[in-house]
Amino acid sequence: MAELKKWYELPIAGLIVEPGTARKYRTGDWRVKRPIYDRSKCIDCMFCWFYCPDQAIIQENGVMKGIDYFYCKGCGVCANVCPKSAIEMRPETEFVGKED
Amino acid sequence: MAKKNLMAITGAEAAAYAMKQIEPDVVAAYPITPQTPIVEYFAKYVADGEVRTEMIPVESEHSAMSAVVGAAAAGARAMTATSAQGLALMSEIVYIASSLRLPIVMGLVNRALSAPINIHCDHSDAMMVRDSGWIQLFCEDAQEVYDLTILAVRLAEHEDVRLPVMVNQDGFIISHGVEPVEVLPDDVVKKFVGELKPIYPLLDTDHPVTYGALDLYDYYFEHKRQQIEAMKHAYKVFPQIAEEFYKISGRKYDYVEPYRMEDAEYVMVALGSSNGTIKDVVDELRGEGKKVGLLKIRMFRPFPKAEIQRYLTARKAVVVLDRAASFGAEAPLYEAVKSALYEVAVRPLMGSFVYGLGGRDLKPEHVEYAFKRAMALDLVADKEEYLGLRE
Structure with a gap:
């Protein structure tokens, strides 16, 4: 997490004075369960990409490339809609201390 | 020193007359006894083309304060007025106006809060919002209403303050009582209030800003601390603005x-x-x-x-x-x-x-x-x- 600023270092009124700052917000911190993707089962149907509310499914030219854990909140909708059960939701506790 | 011009007017008309001379960009208001004549007088100025103010006749006080908050955030000079139940209905947005640091000036014609229903004066309405982060000024007579309404614009808009100001006048006693009020020439008032210098206006699309974003335990406290500081600044700059007002009016105002x-x-x-x-x-x-x-x-x-x-x-x-x-x-x-x-x-x-x-x-x-x-x-x-x- 970025270093938090002091009260006199901030713009007034809680204003956000530059656009696009949501991009810097690691919503992945909210995750309780982590989607784990199995490439061998995937048919690139793009259901997960279509349903993901945080655009956390990485795809290139219609090919599923993985999950962006910086933004993924772990809602599990991708695992739910996957017709091939290629995504499994695992508890975050299994990944404590490991890189994303 | 400006030439003396005395008018026999009520406190409500004194407030409306000051508003006419200030000529804010936006006034949004909903009539409520005993504030009604302020809105009536001002609506007449608008209808007669004496001011270029955009007047929004809203459907409630909640909308009145919401409209002036929107206008002020857009970078406009915005004003409103209310009493008692009207203030109670707008109170959610009253707190937001000060928290968004918008320099709105509001006339509050003090009236008792219901229940039981009562239209006459007491200060329960002002005291209901005493901790809402608004600067609160109380007037003794119509002259003070006129003077402090004008002064309030400068206090609210001061770059170190940026807080809304509530100019209180006692319902009926001041608002409906006719008194001699010495008014200043239009150009003197215009020059005194000057042009609003917007800070982070929403209409400046080259510098987009977000008003009212979610602000949780990591920053909300810091923003409240800024409001506490702004009040200290209001206290500090008031004598300077009052001194400038003295120079144009000959009337001295202290805390x-x-x-x-x-x-x-x-x-x-x-x-x-x-x-x-x-x-x-x-x-x-x-x-x-x-x-x-x-x-x-x-x-x-x-x-x-x-x-x-x-x-x-x-x-x-x-x-x-x-x-x-x-x-x-x-x-x-x-x-x-x-x-x-x-x-x-x-x-x-x-x-x-x-x-x-x-x-x-x-x-x-x-x-x-x-x-x-x-x-x-x-x-x-x-x-x-x-x-x-x-x-």
Whole structure:
């Protein structure tokens, strides 16, 4: 997490004075369960990409490339809609201390 | 010094006339007794083409304050006015206006809050929002309403302040009473208020900003601390703006107004129009050789603690009159004055009198009674008493 600023270092009124700052917000911190993707089962149907509310499914030219854990909140909708059960939701506790 | 121009007008018209000369970009208001004539007069100025203000006749006070918040965030100079239930309905947005640091000026024509329903004066409406982060000024008469409405624009918009200001006038007593009011020429007022310098205006699309974003435990506290600081700045810059106003009007305004205080041993403290009545009683008692005085509080938020300490230390007795009750605690003005006097070297004896709820008259004999109690040193700091109540 970025270093938090002091009260006199901030713009007034809680204003956000530059656009696009949501991009810097690691919503992945909210995750309780982590989607784990199995490439061998995937048919690139793009259901997960279509349903993901945080655009956390990485795809290139219609090919599923993985999950962006910086933004993924772990809602599990991708695992739910996957017709091939290629995504499994695992508890975050299994990944404590490991890189994303 | 501007040439004198006297008008015989009510407090409501004084507020509307000041608004006409300020000519804000936006006025959004909903009529409510006793604020109604402010909206009526101003709507007439708009209809007659005397101002270019965009007037929004909204469907409620919640919408009135929402509209001026939107206008002010967009970078406009925005004003409104209300009373009692209207303020209660807009109170959600009242808190948002100050928290978004929008320099809105609002006339509050003080009226008792329901229930039971009552349209007459007391200060329960203003006290309901005393901790909402608005600067609160209280007027004694129509002249002060006119002057402080103009002054409030500069105070609200000062770059170190950026807080909304509420200009209080007593419902009916001031708002509907005709008095001589000395008004300034339009160009003098225009020059005094100048152009609003918007800070982070939404309409500056080259520099997009977000108003009202989610602000959780990691930053909300810091933003509240900024508001606390802004109030300190309001306290600091008020004398400079008042001095500038003095130069154009010849009328001096301080946080408080001492009346016959030089050698006063028994002092009354009050807000609003009752100060006029108290001054008469002070004169009368002075005529009898009694050492009485008055400290009128003009600025209630930020609370001018240092002035109150300076004026009230070492007096024999201080009587505080409140036109609002705080159910289950001491009356708001009394509580604040008493708290300020905790720190002085020699604390006076203190007494609290609540009066005038729902428009009950404060008569000279009530004031005289309270002074007599003070002069007899017959006051108990912990006891709230009532003037004009049947008991």
